[in-house]
Amino acid sequence: MQKVKIATWSQVSDRTPVGALVSNVDLVIVRFDDNHSVLYGRCLHRGALMSDGCVTGDNLICGLHGWDYLFHTGVSSYNNAEQLAKFSSWLEGDDLCVDQDEIETWEKAHPQPYDRTPYQGAFQDPHGDAAEPHVSLIRRLADEGLEYLGHHGPVTSMGVSREQLPKWDDIQFVTAQLARKPQLDAVPVATEVVIGPGGRAGGYRHLFG
Numbered sequence: 001m002q003k004v005k006i007a008t009w010s011q012v013s014d015r016t017p018v019g020a021l022v023s024n025v026d027l028v029i030v031r032f033d034d035n036h037s038v039l040y041g042r043c044l045h046r047g048a049l050m051s052d053g054c055v056t057g058d059n060l061i062c063g064l065h066g067w068d069y070l071f072h073t074g075v076s077s078y079n080n081a082e083q084l085a086k087f088s089s090w091l092e093g094d095d096l097c098v099d100q101d102e103i104e105t106w107e108k109a110h111p112q113p114y115d116r117t118p119y120q121g122a123f124q125d126p127h128g129d130a131a132e133p134h135v136s137l138i139r140r141l142a143d144e145g146l147e148y149l150g151h152h153g154p155v156t157s158m159g160v161s162r163e164q165l166p167k168w169d170d171i172q173f174v175t176a177q178l179a180r181k182p183q184l185d186a187v188p189v190a191t192e193v194v195i196g197p198g199g200r201a202g203g204y205r206h207l208f209g
């Protein structure tokens with residue numbers, strides 16, 4: 001066993017998640033009264049830091065999309081099949097300690113993809129999501145600007161395939177009356193149709209309604 005201090009107990013606020021890093025594994029500490037939990041510190045959804053979340057009732061809530069984990073156990077309340085790993089932790093005087101060997105053994109089975117060196121590297125989402133297919137390109141542009149793409153941005157040698165062009169279905173027209181504003185519902189309007197040059201006098205008149 002290799003003991004390592006991760007926090008000063010007297011400085012850990014009750015039910016306020018606190019982050020720690022051991023080897024390359026993010027941890028989250030939750031103090032509840034005189035007890036404590038040390039869990040894997042990354043959300044199982046898209047890897048947000050759980051120390052950026054909050055505690056509500058018995059749950060540690062991810063700050064991004066609200067996934068919830070019981071802070072006693074790390075088990076998700078919403079889906080019990082999901083669980084943040086829970087690591088051994090104990091107090092020695094005012095030191096909150098964990099076993100670095102235990103965490104490194106876990107890390108071997110769960111290699112961590114996070115590179116904390118680049119700008120905002122600790123907050124990157126290594127999984128991506130089909131609902132946000134452009135995030136990796138946006139992140140790359142944020143990191144590198146147009147340095148490697150050129151000032152026109154991404155281009156391909158043979159133009160753009162038809163399937164990638166905007167389609168009429170992608171465009172939504174919101175119709176509106178521009179000449180004058182429509183009347184409100186309660187305003188009486190004539191619904192007569194008058195056909196013929198004589199108007200009421202000489203023509204055919206039909207009433208609606």
Ligand code: FES
Pocket residue numbers: 043044045046047048062063064065066067
């Ligand atoms: S990253 Fe935690 S809920 Fe989405």
